[in-house]
Amino acid sequence: MTETSxxxxxxxxxxxxxxxxxxxxxxxALTKHRLVLWLKSPRPYLMLIGFAxxxxxxxxxxxxxxxxxxxxxxxxxxxxxxxxSRDPTYGLSIFVPEYYMHIWVSTQRxxxxxxLATVIGVPLGLFxxxxxxxxxxxxxxxxxLRPVPPLAWVPLAIVMFKGSETPVIFLTFxxxxxxxxxxxMLGVESIDVSYVRAADCLGATRWQxxxxxxxxxxxxxxxxxxxxxxxxxWFSLVAGEMVSGQYGLGYLxxxxxxxxxxxxxxxxxxxxxxxxxxxxxxxxxVGDYLMQxxxxxxxxxxxx
Amino acid sequence: xTVQPTLSLSPVAQPVRKGGVRINDVVKIYGAQExxxxxxxxxxxxxxxGEITVVVGPSGCGKTTLLNALAGFxxxxxxxxxxxDEMLCGQGKxxxxxxxxxxxxxxxxxxxxxxxxxxNITFGPIMQSAMTRAEAxxxxxxxxxxxxxxxxxxxxxxxxxxxxxxxxxxxxxxxxNPKILLxxxxxRALDSLTKSVMHEALLEIFYKNRVSIFFITHDLxxxxxxxxxxxxxxxxxxxxxxxxxxxxxxxxxxxVLTTKRFREFMEETVAAVHEEAIKAFAAGEKER
Numbered sequence: 001m002t003e004t005s006x007x008x009x010x011x012x013x014x015x016x017x018x019x020x021x022x023x024x025x026x027x028x029a030l031t032k033h034r035l036v037l038w039l040k041s042p043r044p045y046l047m048l049i050g051f052a053x054x055x056x057x058x059x060x061x062x063x064x065x066x067x068x069x070x071x072x073x074x075x076x077x078x079x080x081x082x083x084x085s086r087d088p089t090y091g092l093s094i095f096v097p098e099y100y101m102h103i104w105v106s107t108q109r110x111x112x113x114x115x116l117a118t119v120i121g122v123p124l125g126l127f128x129x130x131x132x133x134x135x136x137x138x139x140x141x142x143x144x145l146r147p148v149p150p151l152a153w154v155p156l157a158i159v160m161f162k163g164s165e166t167p168v169i170f171l172t173f174x175x176x177x178x179x180x181x182x183x184x185m186l187g188v189e190s191i192d193v194s195y196v197r198a199a200d201c202l203g204a205t206r207w208q209x210x211x212x213x214x215x216x217x218x219x220x221x222x223x224x225x226x227x228x229x230x231x232x233x234w235f236s237l238v239a240g241e242m243v244s245g246q247y248g249l250g251y252l253x254x255x256x257x258x259x260x261x262x263x264x265x266x267x268x269x270x271x272x273x274x275x276x277x278x279x280x281x282x283x284x285x286v287g288d289y290l291m292q293x294x295x296x297x298x299x300x301x302x303x304x
Numbered sequence: 305x306t307v308q309p310t311l312s313l314s315p316v317a318q319p320v321r322k323g324g325v326r327i328n329d330v331v332k333i334y335g336a337q338e339x340x341x342x343x344x345x346x347x348x349x350x351x352x353x354g355e356i357t358v359v360v361g362p363s364g365c366g367k368t369t370l371l372n373a374l375a376g377f378x379x380x381x382x383x384x385x386x387x388x389d390e391m392l393c394g395q396g397k398x399x400x401x402x403x404x405x406x407x408x409x410x411x412x413x414x415x416x417x418x419x420x421x422x423x424n425i426t427f428g429p430i431m432q433s434a435m436t437r438a439e440a441x442x443x444x445x446x447x448x449x450x451x452x453x454x455x456x457x458x459x460x461x462x463x464x465x466x467x468x469x470x471x472x473x474x475x476x477x478x479x480x481n482p483k484i485l486l487x488x489x490x491x492r493a494l495d496s497l498t499k500s501v502m503h504e505a506l507l508e509i510f511y512k513n514r515v516s517i518f519f520i521t522h523d524l525x526x527x528x529x530x531x532x533x534x535x536x537x538x539x540x541x542x543x544x545x546x547x548x549x550x551x552x553x554x555x556x557x558x559x560v561l562t563t564k565r566f567r568e569f570m571e572e573t574v575a576a577v578h579e580e581a582i583k584a585f586a587a588g589e590k591e592r
Contacts, residue, residue, distance in 0.1 A: 192412075192414070194410045194412065194413075194414035195414055195416060197375070197377055197402070197408065197410070197414070198408070198410065198414035198416075199416075199427075199431075200376070200377075200402040201375065201402050201403070201404065201406070201407045201408050201477075202404055202407065202427050202428035202431060202432075202476070202480065203403060203404040203428055203431050203432040203434075203480070204427075204431040205431070208431050212416070212419075212427070212431075213416065216416070216418040216419075217416075217418070219418070291418070292460070293417055293418045293419075293420075293460040293462060294417075294418075294462075296460055296462065296463060297417070297460065297462035297463070
């Protein structure tokens, strides 16, 4: 490599230049460096080819070959035309305010449910991993409830919670919560006992060990859990919205089905995919930001 | 990288020597008294204050069990361990309390990867509230400069080589003014060239600080090169088989390795260690 990457700069000059105050600058440079590497690698182009293949298959099977079971389905041109139309045939496109209302309502529900799942799931997971006794009380119940899918909770959710909003949020919360708590617990259990012993040697109290060793040590697993958690939140959100609610992408898909607006279904699905991707990317970014040590280790590893 | 070993060997006289350990008839049985595995069998020896004592034995012989008891990670079954006339563990208190007077440097290294090097080094005094943050940072900078570690303060351990990581870990321990350092095969994972550099660096740190060192290894050459005293252990159960005082004068450097005296110590001990290695190997075979 002829040009110096920020990583090399980090290694060679870091000593004098990297004072604590310039750390954000370094992480920004690293992010930029990784972006440039990504663009230079074949990955983005392979990705584009993958998308082209998928859309091509859809187009050919529906609009050109008109394969048996595909004939009822809307083709990509029809969907795209509808999606970006100022005057959509079925009443929904990017120029219709209602479209954003659906996205906004779903996103809001996800945000609330994900927030609750994180705030409850992370501490629960930390204590499950940290205290053997606590785990013996709680974990069996947890493991018994975990395989029950959110859909099976629908009747109880409607009975337990008032209105149409809280049951949906509860269902969304459930799956998220399990993923977060379980991964956090595994994160604590994955911590090398040497770190805890080293902290003991260095005179840390039990609480200091928790704060300085257990929490940061479990962080990589916690963020893996949170990424899974946002994913499954969308999952159960749609299930919940199909059952109750007046707005939301799941509701949109379900009503479009009953009203035979097939292109709108596809618009709803594609929007879900996009918004879901953006939300898990956001979680990953927050994780990268909070775990500079890991980002840098990975950057160094990737550089070789 | 601006890390350079400073090669001036400057022994500083330290009047009060601390960190003597007396291991007294220590027995450790894993599991139940009768049916358990006897790991340490009536082990008695002394770690003189202000010296390097190296314990040599084949892998799995029980020497780490002894270190864990001394550090306070495990209980003992009977016997006692004293540090400068203070009982760490013994009758009525079978597990010692871990503390900054005896700090372990771990086999695979235990610098916190989520803290920068200087955050690692200042961890002890800050946790114990023994120093303010500013004081701790100032002392850490001085000690790092002294150990040839200037310039990597704000890097993470993942960004430096494993040899340098070991040095950072030793500085992290020394920040607490420990009475004794407990090193559990710290150079096991290093290649032999890096190892030789690390040995000299460790001796240099020792000459500067005169802290007692309890060093565990299976490498006889390493043991004789570093140690004032070498304790050769029998294998499972572990008990001293041979205790040698290595009267090669300190400060030592790598030229010692080719001297006649060094060779003689090797000859004297190699048979004993080899015998135990064979026993350990045979025991391992039987268990499988």
